[in-house]
Amino acid sequence: MKYKNPKYRKRRNTFPLEISCGNCKTPMVIYAKGGKGNLIKLQVPRIIASEVDLEKHEGSLLCSNCKEELARKGTYDDNVTYWIIRGKVNSKRVNNYSC
Numbered sequence: 001m002k003y004k005n006p007k008y009r010k011r012r013n014t015f016p017l018e019i020s021c022g023n024c025k026t027p028m029v030i031y032a033k034g035g036k037g038n039l040i041k042l043q044v045p046r047i048i049a050s051e052v053d054l055e056k057h058e059g060s061l062l063c064s065n066c067k068e069e070l071a072r073k074g075t076y077d078d079n080v081t082y083w084i085i086r087g088k089v090n091s092k093r094v095n096n097y098s099c
């Protein structure tokens with residue numbers, strides 16, 4: 001990942017998830033996921049690392065390789081949040097991710 005998020009704060013009961021483009025499989029984001037539910041959004045303080053700086057990024061998150069639209073920028077609890085477009089990303093758990 002090109003960008004390590006300085007605003008990331010480690011939280012308990014989360015695990016790193018690699019979010020990749022569902023179309024071409026390019027990894028885009030490492031995200032600290034909590035709970036068992038489906039991944040529906042990417043909150044910036046939970047992003048460990050990503051291919052682009054998602055806080056400053058404007059507009060939708062596009063795959064860096066094939067330009068597929070993966071998530072739309074919005075807010076949640078006053079944090080910049082990317083709402084995942086259903087069916088556009090793959091995610092898999094990664095063990096011991098280190099930046």
Ligand SMILES: [Zn+2]
Pocket residue numbers: 021022023024025026063064065066067068
């Ligand atoms: Zn892609």
